[in-house]
Amino acid sequence: MPDAAQDAELLTAAAVALNKHAPVLRELGSLFDAAGHELYLVGGSVRDALLGRLSPDLDFTTDARPEQVQEMVSRWADAVWETGIRFGTVGVGKGDYRLEITTFRADAYDQVSRHPEVRFGERLEDDLVRRDFTVNAMAVRVTAAGPGDFLDPLGGLASLAARVLDTPAAPQVSFGDDPLRMLRAARFVSQLRFAVAPRVYEAIEEMAPQLERISAERVAAELDKMLLGDEPVAGIDLLVETGMGEVVLPEVGGMRMAIDEHHQHKDVYQHSLTVLRQAIALEDDGPDLVLRWAALLHDIGKPATRRHEANGGVSFHHHEVVGAKMVRKRLRALKYSKQMVDDISQLVFLHLRFHGYGEGKWTDSAVRRYVTDAGPLLPRLHKLVRADCTTRNKRRAARLQASYDRLEERIAELAAQEDLARVRPDLDGNQIMELLGIPAGPQVGEAWRHLKELRLERGPMTNEEATAELLSWWRSRGNQ
Structure with missing residues (x-):
């Protein structure tokens, strides 16, 4: 497509998106x-307007100072937030819209700290040139008539x-100002x-170590946005190939492993990217x-x-x-939340468990433990295990998927008979204390864990069966 025609198509998409x-825009x-x-x-x-996908989260810039912006929008807005005001940004809520209005910026950076010295600019061009990428350095004038002139000086x-x-x-200047870019x-x-x-690629290779200047929270936020994108594998590849990954996520690049003619195995890095796609x-x-x-x-x-084995193979015992x-x-x-850390690490810990299923010979007890250990993560574990099948051998892949189908069927069958989602002892703590005549304390916890095992x-026991088992266990410990 000729450049002029392509530009016209993009501008038409923007006009359609902005019209919505x-x-x-006219009110503001x-x-x-x-x-x-x-x-x-x-x-x-x-x-995003040019790409035809503008959302109700809109960003604006203005020559007005923050206090003037507050005064202008105070009666019009449903809500006004001041959390970013020291950086010149006023947050505005209006119906379903979330707007950020920032005074023209012409910040100065000392190339050492991660925070700029906030300076307000006098012209739109001052603001646009300090932005991260040229695709984010375009503007549309907004007046009482609505969206107007398209401005693209860069x-x-x-x-x-x-x-x-x-x-x-x-x-080098842009990334030196803020390495997070x-x-x-x-x-x-x-x-x-x-x-x-x-x-840009060459500058990233050169300056990747400067990411150490950035706080863990800001790094994590960008990694999350990258992973949630449409093509996270491409973003991960850029991280690893340029050296950024060595600073923020070295374990991922560390999975690249040479394959020699004597010890053939899948490249773990490429395998992991395939699992992510799947x-x-x-x-x-x-x-x-x-x-x-x-x-x-x-x-x-x-x-x-x-480990390189004597038979020429390669093993990874207990890698989970x-x-x-x-x-x-x-x-x-x-600095991820405890819940995120627990959930992701537990999925990693459990992802190999299924491979002990073999020809479907797990006992009902083993199935219960699989479900109990996964807990609310079970639907994700199902997906992770299925995605982890990357063999090119179609017969083996079909066998693995069929085997997992059978495991899921067994889980469903047991779930129909008993509450697998909440496997608990058949006696609660109060019943244990009453039957054993003991107060609350460590012994109650030990009894509870025994009954859960x-x-x-x-599987489920009647109250009489559970009581008999509890008393038998108690006597076996020398109690009467």
Whole structure:
């Protein structure tokens, strides 16, 4: 498609997207016109409009100072937030819309700390040139008439048409100002399916160590957005190939393992990317961050457990145990919540359990333990185990999937007979204390755990059976 025709197509898509939001844009534009201030839709909002997918989360920039913005929107807005005001940003809620209105910025960076010295600019161009990528450095004037002139002083439209990420200034300057922008490149590669310009790639390779300046929380937020994108594998590849991964997620690049003619095995890194793709294909209701993290990290324990066997093979004994510990360490370092750390590490720990199922010879007790250990993670574990089948041998792949089908059928059959989702002892703590004549304390917990083990082993018992087992256990410990 000729460039002019492609540009025209993008601008038409933007006009259609912006038209859907014209009423709120006209209202907001009227407020700023009446006060004698400029207002522009900017950044990702303009980029997404050009891509025909503008959401109700809109970003604006203005020559008005934050206190003036507050005064203009106070009566019009449903809610006003001041959390970003020290950086010049006023948050506004209006119906279903979430708006951020930021005063023109012309920040100065000392190239050492991660925080800029906030300075307000006087012109739109001052604001646009400080943005991360040219595709995020376009603007649309907003007035009482609604969306108006499209402004692109830095060539963002051409970059968007070429699906390339480039920086408004020299990339070394841009990334030196805020190294997190390098991670944003990986995020946009995933979200937008864009490539990076050669000069950007070279600058990232050179400057990746500067990511150490960035807080763990900001790094984790970008990694999550990358993983939740449409093409996270491309973003991960950019991380690993440029060296960013060595700083923020070294275990992933560490899975790249040379394959020699004597000890052939799958490259664990490429295998993990395939598992991630296959896990994504199994998602039901949109992107599942926990599942995606587990798929990416499920084999990170393999490099540390690799052994060359006498028969010429390669083994990775207990890599799921080692991997779960590594996951906990890395995610804690990235300041993830306890729930996220627990869930992802437990999926990594359990992902190999199914391979002991063999020809379907697990006892009912083993099936109960599988379900109990997975708990609420069971649906994700089903997906992870199925995604972990990457063999090119079609017969073996079919056997593995059929075997897992049988396991799921057995789980369903047992669940129809007993409450597998809540396997608990057949006597509660109060009943245990009453039957044994003991107060609350460690002995009650020991009795409870004994009864739970029996429940897992034998299935549901009647009250009489459970009572007899409890008293027998109690006597066996020398009690009367």
